[in-house]
Amino acid sequence: MIDASAAVAPDAERTSQELIEAVIEDFDALSAPLRELEQNGEGRPLSEARLLAPVPKPGKIVAMGANYLEGTDGPPLPIWSFFKSPQAILGPGGTVALPPADARVFHHEPELVLVIGRKCRNVAPADALDYVFGYTVGIDVSGRFPVLQQSLFNKSHDTFAPIGPWIVTADEIDDPQNLRVRLWVDGQPRHDFSTSDMGHGIRECIAFISSVTPLLPGDLVFTGTNHQGIGPIQDGETVTVEIEKIGRLVVNVSDPLERRWPKRIDDEMPARIRRMIKEGTPPGGISAHR
Numbered sequence: 001m002i003d004a005s006a007a008v009a010p011d012a013e014r015t016s017q018e019l020i021e022a023v024i025e026d027f028d029a030l031s032a033p034l035r036e037l038e039q040n041g042e043g044r045p046l047s048e049a050r051l052l053a054p055v056p057k058p059g060k061i062v063a064m065g066a067n068y069l070e071g072t073d074g075p076p077l078p079i080w081s082f083f084k085s086p087q088a089i090l091g092p093g094g095t096v097a098l099p100p101a102d103a104r105v106f107h108h109e110p111e112l113v114l115v116i117g118r119k120c121r122n123v124a125p126a127d128a129l130d131y132v133f134g135y136t137v138g139i140d141v142s143g144r145f146p147v148l149q150q151s152l153f154n155k156s157h158d159t160f161a162p163i164g165p166w167i168v169t170a171d172e173i174d175d176p177q178n179l180r181v182r183l184w185v186d187g188q189p190r191h192d193f194s195t196s197d198m199g200h201g202i203r204e205c206i207a208f209i210s211s212v213t214p215l216l217p218g219d220l221v222f223t224g225t226n227h228q229g230i231g232p233i234q235d236g237e238t239v240t241v242e243i244e245k246i247g248r249l250v251v252n253v254s255d256p257l258e259r260r261w262p263k264r265i266d267d268e269m270p271a272r273i274r275r276m277i278k279e280g281t282p283p284g285g286i287s288a289h290r
Contacts, residue, residue: 001049002041007033017057021218024117024133027169053091054136054167055115058220061086061161062209063111063140065152066283067224069199070274076199077282079208084140084222085156090251092164096141096233098255099157103143105232105261107269109225110183110191110241112176113138114202115167116219120210128206131215134167135176137241137249138222139183141233144269148283162251163220173245177201180244183229186237190265191229198223199277228270232261 008023008030023030061084066077090096098106117133139162143154173179176195183191200208205223209215233239235255242248276282 001044001046002037003044004034004037004041007037015057016052017055017218020055024115024217027117027133051092051165053089053163054165055163055218055220056089056091058086058089058218059216060213061088061220061222062213062215063155063222064200064205064224066273066276067199067205068193068197068226070226070228070270070277071193071197072274072277074199074277075280077277077280079200079204080282081205081209082152082155084161087158088141088156088161090159090162092162092249093251094159094162095252095254096139096159096162096239097157098233098235098253098257098259099143100257101143101154101157103145103154105144105266106234107142107144107230107266108183108185108190108233108239109140109142109227109230110181110243111138111140111222111225112179112181112195112243112246113163114206114221114223116215116221117170117217119214119216120206121214123207123210125203125207128203128210129170129176131206132170132176132202133217134169135173135243135246136163136167137165137243137246138163138220139239139241139249139251140222140225161222162249164249165247168246179246181226182242184240185231185233185263188263189229190231191226193226193228195223197226227273229265230269231265232263234259234261234263
């Protein structure tokens with residue numbers, strides 16, 4: 001761990017979000033002084049730091065829905081996405097607080113998260129990766145309700161978007177479309193999949209989102225999850241997500257109501273997602289027309 005504040009913000013008083021956005025936007029100019037610090041700066045053990053969310057208050061969070069082939073041979077479901085509240089951000093070591101909402105269950109969804117580096121609008125898929133500053137680990141915490149719309153809105157509770165432990169810049173990842181994603185709850189293995197299973201790849205996701213709304217430096221894109229391995233989270237548990245070449249994110253769970261669900265993989269939902277892919281039937285409320 002090397003203090004880079006003298007290089008990135010020598011004279012300015014900025015919020016954490018303003019600082020990371022400035023680093024993202026000025027990264028080309030900062031690369032040389034940062035490399036110098038990396039080689040000659042005085043380092044301290046990472047254990048001496050308490051890491052916060054690397055993007056503490058993004059302008060927007062866009063999440064991809066039903067974006068994996070779930071280990072099938074496809075074809076992918078129609079592309080779609082939704083917004084999560086930026087207020088839902090939580091940093092490493094934080095606590096996901098389950099609300100008193102009458103959900104039938106709360107699930108973990110580990111996801112590769114894109115950190116946008118430059119403003120983009122109506123981007124062609126071939127150019128889309130040029131607008132990615134880097135990658136981090138995320139969890140799309142999800143409350144399940146009788147209808148899809150209600151479930152999507154309940155993904156935006158405070159603490160329902162953990163990210164971290166840091167941003168790995170895009171130049172460090174040769175192929176973001178071939179990274180192993182794993183999740184454990186209290187050490188119990190749950191998800192284990194590759195980003196190669198995405199139905200709509202990163203380039204297509206950025207092109208789709210930017211056709212609707214501009215993506216700005218510091219915005220986040222949650223790229224979706226493979227639901228095989230999904231399961232409940234509940235009071236007192238520890239959730240760990242690791243994405244190859246990026247890092248390991250650990251958060252805790254608190255539920256004042258102390259609700260309990262079977263501590264295991266949920267077989268019903270993964271099977272239902274696979275049936276939807278096989279039959280070409282999108283989630284309720286989403287048109288099947290391409």
